[in-house]
Amino acid sequence: CMGWCAGNFFGRQKNTNIRVSLPAVCFVWQIAMIILFGVFIRYNEESDVRKWIEFKHSHNITSDIENDFYFRYPSFQDVHVMIFVGFGFLMTFLKRYSFSGVGFNFLIAAFGLQWALLMQGWFHSLDPNTGKIYIGVENLINADFCVAGSLIAYGALLGKVSPVQLMVVTLFGVTLFAVEEYIILDLLHCRDAGGSMVIHAFGGYYGLAISWVLYRPNLHQSKRLNGSVYHSDVFAMIGTLFLWMFWPSFNSAITAHGDGQHRAVINTYLALASSVLTAVAISSMSQKRGKLDMVHIQNATLAGGVAMGTAAEFMITPYGSLIVGFCCGIISTFGYVFVTPFLEKYFKIQDTCGIHNLHAVPGMLGGFVGAIVAAAASVEVYGREGLIETFAFEGDFATRSVLTQGGYQAAGTCVAITFGLVGGALVGFILKFPIWGDPADDNCYDDEVYWEVPEDEETIPPVLEYNNHMIHKHQDISESNFSVEQS
């Protein structure tokens, strides 16, 4: 047993049979969710029939159109698509890991959003009188936001972990997220509509830290599968485009009704547009014949949306948004060209999807952009009521100045990064134990480990059928001993 453990710990042999561990984790955690929901989760006053009718009476509301459902649902739909199709298909780019990319994303998001409803519910929607968490569509959106942090982390680990490990990453990721979100949004009273800090910076550094702890010295043995093929790159563009198109909804989903949502959409739309142009430019410049690299087009074109997360609801001005996207497209693409290989070589951080360049750094930049824009806010631009409304300068925070707000925004960015790094390191060590069914260094990026994969070739082309026939006719008895390598 000691020998087996030692053998596993040093990567000589890995048992990837998850026939007990994966179902156990799924069943036990799902039953736990049911019990916890039974104890804590109830419909809020906009989704409970009795309470909504009472609410309309007491607030003299005549039309159902005032139900928050109609303000938030269109945005919710888009966020949901980003979580499941956007992230899911973006991670199908590997030639032989598409099932795991989209499939495990599906699994951990489905679990994570339930756990997030609880975690975030305890922090934000818990009624101290009844001890219940009351949920509505805004909780669903926030749960999707919360789980995004763990999906971002998956991007760094893609191909190198088992689904059981991913469930652990998500369990802790959601928990850490709920805590840091509470600290940043409630205690520090930051604004972060699109989560540059609480989602992207946190999720990015969380994934990088885990990956650093789980560094695989012989990962090069799986090199042949660590890349794309023609059609897997096209599949990944489905993910890219749905993320890109719906990012305005993402950044406006929980913004203030009215002008807030409207402005967040415009700002995000513009930042994303300019980051496409600069990502294409740098990608072309970085190849000797100017040829574009699909990895850049799939990822760096999204950097503007990440960086605009915090400032989307501020009066950053349309050209301000273009500038943010312009810069982040450049920085992100440079990251893919230079920084990711550098991090792998000198810092031992293996980052499969390059989340450092799309989430970690642009998220951090987005947090600082938000800090600057907040500090520069003025009554002339926002109006007195507008300033109060945008930064929620109410209650305990009524006397806060915009400079102070800017300072807190910067602090919030640092909190998010810290939670990511420290939390990720801890989770990484938990995942180092040889009990999770993760693959050996020479068996990464391969769906065969966790999936029943259908026959390898799309069809056996007739010419190959014929070739097979010819070869079998010519072969000697002695050839029959050649063991055909099973892929």
Add this chain to the structure above:
Amino acid sequence: CMGWCAGNFFGRQKNTNIRVSLPAVCFVWQIAMIILFGVFIRYNEESDVRKWIEFKHSHNITSDIENDFYFRYPSFQDVHVMIFVGFGFLMTFLKRYSFSGVGFNFLIAAFGLQWALLMQGWFHSLDPNTGKIYIGVENLINADFCVAGSLIAYGALLGKVSPVQLMVVTLFGVTLFAVEEYIILDLLHCRDAGGSMVIHAFGGYYGLAISWVLYRPNLHQSKRLNGSVYHSDVFAMIGTLFLWMFWPSFNSAITAHGDGQHRAVINTYLALASSVLTAVAISSMSQKRGKLDMVHIQNATLAGGVAMGTAAEFMITPYGSLIVGFCCGIISTFGYVFVTPFLEKYFKIQDTCGIHNLHAVPGMLGGFVGAIVAAAASVEVYGREGLIETFAFEGDFATRSVLTQGGYQAAGTCVAITFGLVGGALVGFILKFPIWGDPADDNCYDDEVYWEVPEDEETIPPVLEYNNHMIHKHQDISESNFSVEQS
């Protein structure tokens, strides 16, 4: 002629040339639609400019936001995506039948929704005074719902029928649907917002009954094409994910404004989340090394949405929704592992997509869950007004008790199943005539029958080019007589 008919009837030869029958059906039925629309279909008062202006005046409505368009259109968009992309791409999983899967789904849905507008219009939107059917966006949503029943049936028949047969399946499927929907929703006064009974149970058993009548004893001759390849499985995940993500919209699309739609979204979202975890768990347990099967991930993860169709708008509580999804994920996956092969072997039901496990059984369960939840409804939970509103205890049904309602809900489930089985058997016999251009038993699951399919291989890889060259150099004159099998 008799011999030819006999030969066809016993499957010895099949004429799959549809150059006359398919265009004839399309042209004649489309012209019929135009004529019937000309006689019957008009814009309703929310889409007719003159009537809407009058309506606003007479109801003292100042804002256009009260137009039902704004309440229903976001849901409509999502339902529409489920019908065309969700079902369409879910049926691209076969290695050589993707064109027919997505293409015939497209065709029969485009026809079916026109016929549904008429059929459902006669039942629900016909003004006895004018004799016209007045339509708005809610009719479009209901038409999409109606056609879903026939698309579900296609799932059982996928690969084994001609497009002309599918048009017939749809013609009758829509007609049967409109009748059973009227019986269940209007006469029995059941509630079935997401159609567990009227769509899924009906559609599932309809397809199974047709497939049973059209049983093919030598279908094993097409075995090599009855399966997926790597990338067709990834295409199918597009379908799965769009169905999964938009199911909350599906189940809330025609629910009562306000809290009803809001709650249906929450309930469906949760049921779907838990069915993912249990589907993954059972899939892993059912393989000796714990490997997941894409068929389960593509289909059984959706079972929660099907089963939540009836109860979505009820106060089933969030943990109640999780329990429904938990159970249905298990039942559905077991169905794929054990029941579908069993049904094929002992009941002669060949079910290509396993609709038994995703629609028929979960739909039936959803109907019974709805019956139980309805019977358990109380004034404490719903409020007096809420109870009346949720179950429409008005007019002729004002004195109905919740227990009675529960009984009718259960009866409604049985009506839906009966319509499916009896209707399907009848349609099956109509389709047995050898006039529809269906393929022979050894020619199923093959796009070549009805489509001009491009060259088989994606590219001829250079190594294969070289191989071809080498083999041709070495081959004997005698080899040239080998007839290369055309795929």
Add this chain to the structure above:
Amino acid sequence: CMGWCAGNFFGRQKNTNIRVSLPAVCFVWQIAMIILFGVFIRYNEESDVRKWIEFKHSHNITSDIENDFYFRYPSFQDVHVMIFVGFGFLMTFLKRYSFSGVGFNFLIAAFGLQWALLMQGWFHSLDPNTGKIYIGVENLINADFCVAGSLIAYGALLGKVSPVQLMVVTLFGVTLFAVEEYIILDLLHCRDAGGSMVIHAFGGYYGLAISWVLYRPNLHQSKRLNGSVYHSDVFAMIGTLFLWMFWPSFNSAITAHGDGQHRAVINTYLALASSVLTAVAISSMSQKRGKLDMVHIQNATLAGGVAMGTAAEFMITPYGSLIVGFCCGIISTFGYVFVTPFLEKYFKIQDTCGIHNLHAVPGMLGGFVGAIVAAAASVEVYGREGLIETFAFEGDFATRSVLTQGGYQAAGTCVAITFGLVGGALVGFILKFPIWGDPADDNCYDDEVYWEVPEDEETIPPVLEYNNHMIHKHQDISESNFSVEQS
């Protein structure tokens, strides 16, 4: 230099190294956008926090739901998906040009919508007092519409141009669009909600004219790559379906609130449904065994949506919409079968995607249908207020009769076509200069020219591995001189 230019001009040698030109264009134009946005673009009163609060006060608006965001955003989302996923994936059908199809569509749309916000802003949203352009979500929708014209043109040029040329096509395309849109919608006071004239007829003839000027006499040398493979056809269906499903949103996106948007959705939905049936019918009839052609299903099924662009908001009646779709499905498919080859052979117009049949002709027909329906409008059908509202018979146009309106609608169609043809010819000549990095005639339809393309084969199947082994064992020293063709 002269010799080099002459050599290039006559196509003997082409330098496709865009390492300087593409980044230069992207950087310079993006910086220009930033400067122009800084000078001109501001948030409008619905997206500016200070102004929205003032607006609510001054108009006694109590609820944020009145913000135009809630009226327009759902439609905007769908239009955005059509532009990036719809057009983008529709152009992935070529076997080796999917990266360029979806990738260059992405690039030029991201640039084009910024330039469109300026161009259209100068025409429509410029405040003469302040000299600023005030933008909101309706401007974003109009920018997406504007860019669609250039994306349509790309369809004719797909495979034959460099990305730098496409940027030029877009720069001029957006400019021309803004001018013709102003002439047609403002000066002629036409109605064209879904852009049959201003988007489709213009964009179609623009692309055809450019293609005619850039005619390549030896394009047949790239014939082997000018076609699809099995899975690229399935990818293209993603584009087709998203275009088809969201076209109702496209045609209703900028229609009058309330009944206008509602009716436009119904009319478009119906026209699209009937064009599917007739496209399938003609496709089947045009092949001797009735087999369908994916090109028809991918494109001609959309013709109903194009043709309904102008008349969608009119009271064309539901059966009127079915008739429009019925006819356009036939015309469009005939176009693909007969007209496109004819145009290539006799008119020297090489039209890769057949935009003539989907956009140019159906757009023109849609314009004329709109003219007829407008001329036939009456007070009985529309109501007095409705007539004024639908055709905006206000201000300078208050005394216009419907017959005059119809005449202007027909004139508008001619203006759109003229702008397309003349503008396209001019742009074509600009693009003929050998400075844009376009490929040689034997190097078209190939992603390798502008992209780093991953390894050609999806995987090397085991049987091929074995074959390789066998062949290498048998080969003679003399074979080693055979130069393997690099694809």
